[in-house]
Amino acid sequence: SPSANGPFTVVLLGDSGVGKSALASIFAGAADSMDIDCELYGGDICEQNVMVDGETATVSLLDTWETQDEDSCSQERCLQSGDAYIIVYSITDRSSFLRASELRIRLRRVRQADHTPIILVGNKCDLVRCREVSVSEGRSCAAVFDCKFIETSAAMQHNVWPLFEGIVRQLRLRRDSA
Numbered sequence: 001s002p003s004a005n006g007p008f009t010v011v012l013l014g015d016s017g018v019g020k021s022a023l024a025s026i027f028a029g030a031a032d033s034m035d036i037d038c039e040l041y042g043g044d045i046c047e048q049n050v051m052v053d054g055e056t057a058t059v060s061l062l063d064t065w066e067t068q069d070e071d072s073c074s075q076e077r078c079l080q081s082g083d084a085y086i087i088v089y090s091i092t093d094r095s096s097f098l099r100a101s102e103l104r105i106r107l108r109r110v111r112q113a114d115h116t117p118i119i120l121v122g123n124k125c126d127l128v129r130c131r132e133v134s135v136s137e138g139r140s141c142a143a144v145f146d147c148k149f150i151e152t153s154a155a156m157q158h159n160v161w162p163l164f165e166g167i168v169r170q171l172r173l174r175r176d177s178a
């Protein structure tokens with residue numbers, strides 16, 4: 001049975017171009033990672049041991065969302081396969097922010113009434129002059145949709161590890177109370 005230290009499956013969701021693969025490659029760049037070509041999902045999966053609060057947790061990060069065929073049930077499977085979800089938008093692209101809300105609604109439909117950890121991520125926060133979504137809009141969207149919120153910059157490696165650590169903490173809390 002799954003312990004408080006995993007293995008946990010964490011799924012990246014979000015529009016094309018928002019930085020999902022950039023975040024995934026920072027995750028994969030840490031020591032002793034293992035890239036797995038998984039035929040079931042047809043995309044990139046990286047399994048990693050991460051040290052959080054003095055304890056090691058095993059996380060499999062799935063960057064497989066965009067390889068799913070929209071007309072098939074594979075997207076639904078993707079929405080059902082996670083222990084936690086990272087919904088990414090770009091702060092420079094309002095349409096990706098609206099898309100993030102749609103994804104949150106879809107996720108809620110598929111994962112009714114369970115307390116799956118979800119974090120809304122406003123990526124590309126280094127691009128201050130191109131900002132289309134304010135921090136407070138991101139924060140209040142997360143409040144409405146009952147999830148955590150963080151702004152990151154994969155380019156500057158800003159807040160990326162706090163993002164993954166936050167997910168592990170949420171997963172542990174949930175396992176502890178299960």
Ligand code: GDP
Pocket residue numbers: 014015016017018019020021022023123124125126127152153154155156
């Ligand atoms: P994906 O389609 O969601 O996987 O997005 P990618 O990771 O492929 O990123 C799309 C583009 O945005 C690439 O050119 C990245 O280099 C760029 N990008 C990703 N994250 C950031 C970021 O935090 N800041 C900036 N300035 N560019 C980024």
Ligand code: MG
Pocket residue numbers: 020021022066
């Ligand atoms: Mg990608």
